Amino acid sequence: MPVTAYILKGVRVVLEYGMLLWLLWFVTRLARAMFREVRQQHEVVKEPEVQRTEAVVTVLEAQEPELQGQRFAFAEEITFGRGAGNDVVIPENFVSHKHATIYQQGNQYVIEDLGSRNSTYVNGEPLQGAAYLQAGDEIRIGMVVFQFER
C-alpha cells in the first residue's frame, strides 16, 4: 500500500498549499482590481485641472461706470486697491490703497486681505487673512462685487 499512501499524501499536500495559494491569488487579484480602479479615477479627475491655468474675475455690481461689466483674466496674481499700481483700481473711499490680492498656489487660487481698513468679504463673510477660492465665489471690496471663475 505505500504507493497509494504516497499518492494520497501528495494530493493532500498539493491541496493544502493550493488552498493557501488560492487565497493569496484572490487577495492579489482583488487588490490589483481596486488599485486599478482608483488610478483610473485619478486620471479622470486630474485632466480638467491641468488644462485650466487661468482664472477670471467678473464685476457683478459697481457704482463706477469704468468697472461695470468688466472681466479681468489673470494667471498668477491680481491685486485690488485704490492705488494706481493695482491691476484692478477701485476709486472709492472705503477701499485701501493696497486692499487685497488673489494669487495662484498649486492648482488653487488664494485670496488674501492685505490689511485693509474695511475688510474683504467672500460670500458675505469678512475674510480673515487668506482663504482658498472656489469657482463661483463672490468677493466684495468696498461697494464693488466680483465673481471669481475659473
Added chain:
Amino acid sequence: MKYGKLMWAPLGIVLAGILVLICKKHVMGVQRAAELLQGVDWSFLPWLAAVALLSVFLQYLLVRRQADPLLLPIALTLASIGSVEIGRLKASLFMPQLRWLCVALVVMIFVLRFWRSLQQLLDYPYLLGMACVIILGLPMLFGTEIGGSKNWLVLGPMSVQPSEFGKIIILFFLAAYLSDHQQVLTAAKSRLLVLRLAPLRFIAPLICIWGLAVLMFVVEKDLGSALLFFGIAVLMTYMATGNKSYVFLALSFFGIAAIISYMLFGHVRVRVAIWLNPWSDPNGMAYQVVQSLFAFGTGGVWGTGFGFGHPGFIPEVHTDFIYAAIAEEWGLIGALMVLLCYVLFFWRGVRIALKCRDSRAALLAAGCASLMLLQAFIIVAGVTKFLPLTGITLPFVSYGGSSLVSCFILLGILAALSERRRSRA
C-alpha cells in the same frame, strides 16, 4: 460577469478543504483508497450547492444593479475559510454553518430588495434609539449565560445574540441622529476648558449610548460588544463632526468607567491580569490565551498545513478563537491575507461612503465598513494578546448564526448604498 473569476476562490477553498479532510483519514488508519469515501457524511452537499447557487445569483443581482461587485467575493472568501476551518475543528458544526450561510445570503437578498423601505427607518432616529436600548436591554433582564457572558436570548430551540442585531440598529440611529444634528454638533459654541462642545441636550443621546455600552459590560460581562458599541459610537461621532473634543470626552468617560469597573469587579481584574502576564497562570485563567499564542508560534510562516495543526487545545476555538486556528494551520501568510481582506473591505466601504450624496447614507456606509474592521480588530487583538481578551466573533469567519446573519445584513446595506441609480425622492 464582471469579476466572476473572483467567485471561484471561495468555492475552490471549500472544496480543497473538504478533500484534504477526506485524505487526512488515511493517516488516521484507513488503509485503502476505496475505503476513504466510505463513512463520509455527505449531508452538507445540498447546503453547499445552495450556498453556491445563492451567491452566484446574488453576485449577478449586484452586477445588474450596478452595485459594488467586489464586496461579496471578499465576504464569501472569508466565510469559506471560516466554514472549512469549522468543519475541520468540529465536523458536526460544518453543516449548520453552511445552513446559516444560506440563511444569511437569503437575508442579504431581502435587504437589497427592500432597501427603499429600510432606508425610511433613517427618518425616525429616536424610535431607532429606543429600539436599540430595548434590544440591548432584553438580555440584561431575560438573558441566559452561555460561555461566560450573559448576552443570549433563548427562544425555544434557537438562541440569539441580540447585540449582533443591536449593532446594526445603533448604526442606523447614529447615522440618522448625527446627520440631523451635524450643524449643531459641529458649530459648537459652548466651551468646557479646552473642549468645544454642543449644548448638553444634543450630546445626551450619545452619552446614553456610551452609558449603555458600559452597562452591557458590567451587567452582561460582555466586554467585546461593549468595546465595539463604544468604539463605533466614538468613530461615527468623529466622522460626522470632525471635532476631536467628542473623542476626548468619550475617551475620558471610558477611562473613568474602566477604572471604576476594574476596582469593583473581579472578572475585569482577571482579564487585565491575563493580559499583562499570561505566564503567571498558564494552565488556569490564562489557558485560552496561552494556547492561542502557542498556536501562532507553531504555525510559523507557511503554517502546519490545513488539518494538521493542533488548534483543538484552545477552548472556544470555533467561534472567538478561530483566528488562532487559522494562524496555526495557514501560517502567517494565511492570517495576513485574512486581515488584508478586512482592510480591503473597509477601503471599499469608505469609497462607497465618499460617493454617497446624502450625508446620512454616507455616514451609514462609513459606519458599516468601520464596524466590520473594528470588530475584526478587537477580536484579532484579543487573540494575539495585543488588547485584553474580549469575546466577540470574527466577522464572516466565526461559527454562529446571529453573527453571520448580521454581517451579511451589513454587507447588504453597503451593497445597496453603492447602487448607482440611487436617487431618493
